[in-house]
Amino acid sequence: MNIEVRQPLNIEETGRHLRDPTKSRVLGHLISLNGMHGLIATDITVDSSNDQWSVGHLISIQHDGARLVGVVC
Amino acid sequence: MTAPDKAWASGATNNVLIKVELNGVVLDDPEGKPRFYRGIQAYPRLGAIAHRIRATDLASIYAFNGRVGIEIGKLSQDDRIPAKVSVEELVSRHFAVIGSTGVGKTTTVCMLIQKILAARSNQRVLIIDPHNEFASHFPDTSIVLDSDSLELPFWMFKFEEMVEIIFSGRKPSTDETDALYDLIKSAKTRFSSAQTSAPSNALSAVRRPATPETGNISADTPVPYRIADAIQVLDGWMGKLDQTYPLPVMRAMKNRLEALARDPRYRFMFGKAMIEDNMARVISKIFRIPTDDKPVTVVQLAGLPNEVVNSVVSVLARMAFDISLWGGGGYQIAVICEEAHRYIPKDSSLGFGPTRTAIGRIAKEGRKYGVSLGVVTQRPSELDPTVVSQCSTMFVMRLPNEADKAIIRSALAESSGSIVSFLSSLADREAIAFGEAIPTPMRMRFANIVRPPGVTPPAHEAGAPAPALTGADVFRVIRRLRGESGD
Numbered sequence: 001m002n003i004e005v006r007q008p009l010n011i012e013e014t015g016r017h018l019r020d021p022t023k024s025r026v027l028g029h030l031i032s033l034n035g036m037h038g039l040i041a042t043d044i045t046v047d048s049s050n051d052q053w054s055v056g057h058l059i060s061i062q063h064d065g066a067r068l069v070g071v072v073c
Numbered sequence: 074m075t076a077p078d079k080a081w082a083s084g085a086t087n088n089v090l091i092k093v094e095l096n097g098v099v100l101d102d103p104e105g106k107p108r109f110y111r112g113i114q115a116y117p118r119l120g121a122i123a124h125r126i127r128a129t130d131l132a133s134i135y136a137f138n139g140r141v142g143i144e145i146g147k148l149s150q151d152d153r154i155p156a157k158v159s160v161e162e163l164v165s166r167h168f169a170v171i172g173s174t175g176v177g178k179t180t181t182v183c184m185l186i187q188k189i190l191a192a193r194s195n196q197r198v199l200i201i202d203p204h205n206e207f208a209s210h211f212p213d214t215s216i217v218l219d220s221d222s223l224e225l226p227f228w229m230f231k232f233e234e235m236v237e238i239i240f241s242g243r244k245p246s247t248d249e250t251d252a253l254y255d256l257i258k259s260a261k262t263r264f265s266s267a268q269t270s271a272p273s274n275a276l277s278a279v280r281r282p283a284t285p286e287t288g289n290i291s292a293d294t295p296v297p298y299r300i301a302d303a304i305q306v307l308d309g310w311m312g313k314l315d316q317t318y319p320l321p322v323m324r325a326m327k328n329r330l331e332a333l334a335r336d337p338r339y340r341f342m343f344g345k346a347m348i349e350d351n352m353a354r355v356i357s358k359i360f361r362i363p364t365d366d367k368p369v370t371v372v373q374l375a376g377l378p379n380e381v382v383n384s385v386v387s388v389l390a391r392m393a394f395d396i397s398l399w400g401g402g403g404y405q406i407a408v409i410c411e412e413a414h415r416y417i418p419k420d421s422s423l424g425f426g427p428t429r430t431a432i433g434r435i436a437k438e439g440r441k442y443g444v445s446l447g448v449v450t451q452r453p454s455e456l457d458p459t460v461v462s463q464c465s466t467m468f469v470m471r472l473p474n475e476a477d478k479a480i481i482r483s484a485l486a487e488s489s490g491s492i493v494s495f496l497s498s499l500a501d502r503e504a505i506a507f508g509e510a511i512p513t514p515m516r517m518r519f520a521n522i523v524r525p526p527g528v529t530p531p532a533h534e535a536g537a538p539a540p541a542l543t544g545a546d547v548f549r550v551i552r553r554l555r556g557e558s559g560d
Binding site for chain 1: 074084085086087088090091092093094095096097098099100101107113114116118119121122125126127130131134150498505514
């Protein structure tokens, strides 16, 4: 069994591991917003990595220079 | 999360709608470092891009902008990011560990205690352990008080606590209550008077350094008295023609007192050493003053008679508060209350009033004096809501019961309420943590407990079956039933 050993995250590395140019960080688009709750439309294929949509995970929504943080529920 | 077409095409692209709950914003400071702020200051437009969160943004959310945090595990979303809590906030404002049976509450609490002790050198911890399962986690840093080693003289119990023991938890009649009050007061006064009238006895003077004037003694005053004196007083009352209390009441009380004094299971209360004024030694031992490198006290309740457990918890909680109160801020103790719903139930007709009062007082006022509460329960819906609301930090593990989840939902900020929906699907040792000691609610997995070298985990944790009972063990069980010490 192969176990991948990952090194502790260095905050200063500005998310290099998530900036894989072959992997787009765009997940979907906001289509509805009601107070604190939003609805995001996205396309998912079976072979794509969809673990970001696991319940309880955080995603961010771009808004001007800010990144709004939301939890998948 | 839904597929609007109500269908799924394997191998093709499917449109999916994802519901998210917004709970904050990340902004870059002038130096370009991301900083997380709770709440939404400006809302995004429709069509705004949702993307995977940057690792640095994630780290900034759970960073402690200037505060000292200790690592207690890793985020579930990214196991390279430490899950941290502020020990100061955790201890000073009470905390709760909630989860159903078998999810790892005990191990989690032990790990938290280890972290607290590592961060606060002057911290003491008193663990109320109803199932005798904490001691093995602190082999070098704790003293274990069980039915053999606990010393809690009966005269240190307040009147209400003695009522619970004398009448085995039933509600006594007015005659019974009045008779017991008068009896205890008379026995205390008699003992104090005898001590005062023998000042030449140097040992007596040492043993009784601060007995109040006999006129100031009440049934609640923690000064010694003898059961023999109490029985003599009862005999005197019963011999009178004009009896203050009904004869059956006094006779039953005498029989009960004699039975308690002889019962080996009550040796921790009525043993011979309990007659002298050893209050300072008892307090020093239980509450670790000084600590002697053992800041943890584990009080194992499983071997104590059932009818006395509530009173013992009441005495311990009450004294922890009083020591902190009168200690002038120089004494910090955390009272860890396992199976808290047993002692502070929601239904005020259940449980034991003085225990509820003592623990409730710690919950409400304890942080002012340095005494804090760690509530551990599997049934938050059965817990006194006042105590739940006083717990500023919560670690909620797997929790399938809807009534219990409703309690958690009410404790969460509105913007984080949706995380309750997946409480029933958390893995073992995984938790939702939120509150004052944590920057923002997080889904996390607790770190493993650090055991000293050579210390093996308990059999039930290691997954090993307990050794089968043998014939010799039956005699050991019988000895325990008869209250004979030793294994």
